[in-house]
Amino acid sequence: MFSIPNAEGQKEFTVDPGNAIILVGANGGGKTRLAVHIENAFGFSAHRISAHRALSLNPGVPKISEKMALMGLRTGHADENAQIRHRTGSRWGSRGAIQLLNDFDYLIQALFADQSNTSLKACNQFKPGSQLEKDGFQLTKFDKLTDIWSRLLPHRILHISGDDILVSVPNSESRYKASEMSDGERAIFYMIGQVLVAEADQVLIIDEPELYVHRSIMSKLWDELEAVRPDCAFVFITHDLEFAAARAAQKFVIRDYDPTPRWAVDDVPEGTGFDEDLATLILGSRRPILFVEGDRFSLDLALYRCCYPEWTVVPRSSCTEVIHAVVTMRANADLTRITCSGIVDADHYDEDDRNYLRDLGIETLPVSEIENVVLLPEVSVAIAQSEGFSGEELEQRIASLADDIFKSVTSDEVVRRRMI
Secondary structure, eight states: OEEEEETTEEEEEOOOTTOEEEEEEOTTSSHHHHHHHHHHHHGGGEEEEOSSBOOOOOTTSOOOOHHHHHHHHHHSOOOTTOOTHHHHHHTTTTOTTTOOBOOHHHHHHHHHHHHHHHHHHHHHHTSTTOOOOTTOSOOOHHHHHHHHHHHHOTTSEEEEOSSOEEEEOTTOOOOEEGGGSOHHHHHHHHHHHHHHHSOTTOEEEEESTTTTOOHHHHHHHHHHHHHHOTTSEEEEEESOHHHHHHSOSEEEEEEEEETTTEEEEEEOOSSSSSOHHHHHHHHHOSSOEEEESBOTTSHHHHHHHHHOTTSEEEEOBSHHHHHHHHHHHHHTGGGOSOOEEEEEOOTTOOHHHHHHHHHHTEEEOSSSSGGGGGGSHHHHHHHHHHTTOOHHHHHHHHHHHHHHHHHTSSOHHHHHHHHO
16 A cells, blocks of 8 residues: 555555556656655565666676675665665665666576576486475576567567577577667566566556557556566556556546645546546546547548647547537536537538537537538638748639639539538
């Protein structure tokens, strides 16, 4: 259990082994400072992975004892007798929220040391006259890492020896150094390794877990890592709404931050009429919400974002969905201080319909479909002027545009009817 300071005092949170919490917030919303706060609250029971992390993989790093490597990883001080007091200065340089986390060497040293110790133990078990343990052969953390890696990245094969890490593609004898991996490959290796070497029953705090990892394997990566460490609790801090919506976890939105420090953190509510990712987006937004027709790949979204840069534009597929979203959000005004409005195509609404929608907070376009906006004379003129046309040349361009439009259909009346 941990608490986060807020305007009312403290907000309590509980995260149990085998479960996860996701905190979503915008850039500049105090996410990293919140990660530092949670790490400090748990003391040595927490291990935090910063978003600002170095990913230089060097298998040739000098090999040291496993205890020294693990202490270096957890405190930044490679001493078997290191204490938690070393973590602030040695691991985080007394700048926990902004220091570049540079612990890949310690991670590699810990993995190699584990491999050496586990292999020595197995060797002793198989000596003449020795008694094998009932549990059989013990896998190294490198074995587990390679197993997870093979499921995530089957197009890259790891070859780990006693002192080096090489990579190859399937059905090829050619190998290259692990230091030459892509950013995404090194990030995946790093995160798997960090989770595997974490002490038992840790709270693992991951700031921006999506960093450098392709969306196609994002969920699978964290499914694997949560499954391999059921003894640990995971706290994810992210600004990626898709990541948050895809995970099974307790979910919260960081709405505001005061350097006092205090955070405004709200639960992602159920039963609002919105799906989870949209509720998270609304709660996390600092700008008013504008619901429009179309989807995230449509012309509607591109045009509205250009026209309303001070708004968060959310596409809701159809006119019916826009109306539902505006009415629902205004009915749940206690969720957020942010206001919302909507814009829909004119379609065939009469004046009474438009007045009814306006009362709901929804305006109608002056044209039947968003595409026709660019054909309005004032818009066409503005576009032509932005391209450098003026005077008589501008008039000719507009006249030519009108002629081309009317020629594209068999009836002038069809165009006129669709534009009004």
